[in-house]
Amino acid sequence: MALLWLLLLLALAGPVGGTWDSCRGTCGLRPLAFDHSSLVQDYNPSDDDYATLGSSDVTSLVRAGPGVPSGTWPGVVSIQAALENGTWHMCSGALIHPQWVVTVAQCFRGAGDISIYEVLIGATDLSQPGPKAELRHIQRLLKHQSYVAATARNNIALVQLDQPVECSDYIQLGCVPDSSLAVAELKTCYIAGWRASPESAPGPRLVLQEAKVRLIDVQLCNSSRWYGGAVHPQELCAGYPRGGIDTCQGDSGGPLICKDHVGDYFWLVGLASWGKGCAGEKRPGVFTSTQHFRGWIQVQLGVVSSNPAPTSTEPAPTPSLTPMLPLTPALTLTVIEGPPQPESDASITISFPKRMLLRFFQALQDFLEFLRDTMR
Incomplete structure (x- = not known):
């Protein structure tokens, strides 16, 4: 008994997660996701024909849509630049700690003054964030020390917010998996990004949209007719062989999120990094694997010692207790x-x-x- x-x-x-704060040590939750029907159609094509999807079969990030209900993806953030001619969405990211966001290093390529950047958390409509959203400035930017812009190798960065945020139905932490999670076996995965709403005329109105994707074996993704070896061991491929669903311009740093096999919670497994074109055949999106960089993240946040430092190509050993990640x-x-x-x-x-x-x-x-x- x-x-x-x-x-x-x-x-x-x-x-x-172990933050022991307003988030109560949790991560990977979507409190409002069960209060509505997802705009993404549920489909499970056979292995032999799982990519024969026409452009009208599913919701795709490469096409404009009405957007998701508020609170659908409470860990996704918009990284924006405040310029003389206005404030513009530049990249996406994911909240993994009340004061830290993980994104990709290419978002800040050539950036000298980080004071121009703002981070919007808990919003699904960038023009009308709503009272539940939080706006923060960047206190510190940590790009991976071995980031190579030309090849997008080690394309990951951490952003420290000037003030922590409190978790709510609209703001939650993403779960970064450790090496024990078999990421390749996760079947239900999503991408999310901001697109101009069809009803936004005459002015731009960016709303958050989602699409289902499937993880694609990296060996296949690296084959000669696909990316020809350009995909690094620290990266994941997601989408469909025949295209139709993909991230695109403006989605850099956006999350690749997969549902756990057992519970109703979700793993932050990737960050949108690069691709050739948008939604093309045998050209799926390539994502930085957060699992491979979990050790680097822990070191930067002071969770574990940097001696010895974990490598960027192998998952770091997991300490006995982690006050941030599952x-x-x-x-x-x-x-x-x-x-x-x-x-x-x-x-x-x-x-x-x-x-x-x-x-x-x-x-x-x-x-x-x-x-x-x-x-x-």
Whole structure:
């Protein structure tokens, strides 16, 4: 019975991030996503024909659309430049900490004065952000030290906000996976970016839009008729072999998000980096893999020591506790019924992901706080 209660609490708890602030240690949540029907059609073509999609079959980021309901993707941010002729959307990014945004380094190529940049969080309409949105300035910009603009290698950057934000239904943290998550096995993935609304005439009105994509094997993506070896080991490909759905200009730094196999939460697995054209055949979008750079992110935020520094091409080893990102290494729990004996059937081994156990302890802590408050 105790084990059943444990499993129930694990199922009810969300993924653990460990920020222990207004976000209550959670990440990868979409509180409002279940209050509406997604504008993206649900489809699952066969493996032999999963790319035979016409331009009218699905919602695509390369075409204008009405936009998603407010709060659909609460971790997506707009990085904007305040210039003399107005404020303009430049790139996208994802909130991974109340005071940090992850994006791509190319957004700031040649940028000297970071004071011109603003970060808009929690909005789906850039012209009418609404009262739930938050605007911040950039306090610090950290581009990867080995970023190569010509090849988009190590194309990742961190932006520190001048003030932290508070999580809400409209603002949530993205979950950066560690090396234990099999990203390639995730089936339900999305991209999101801002597009001009068809109803925006006569002036521009950028609204957030979403589209479903599928992860594409990097070996296939790197084959001679595709990208011919230009895709780096730290990158992911997503889209469809015959095109039709893709990121495009203005989507740099935008998130590639995949739903977890088990729970109703989502992993931030990639950042829109580059591609040849938009939505062309055998030209899917190429994304910086956040999993590969998780160690670099932790070092920059001071979560783990920089000695030794993790490499950019291999996932960094996961520390025992991480106060920002979800943990997923497996932890084995052995239940012994009677004296242990070699090769005995009396020993039952049950494996839980560590993130699930941490979710349980978070749920237990919340329950104890609830009991304390009710007894006052």
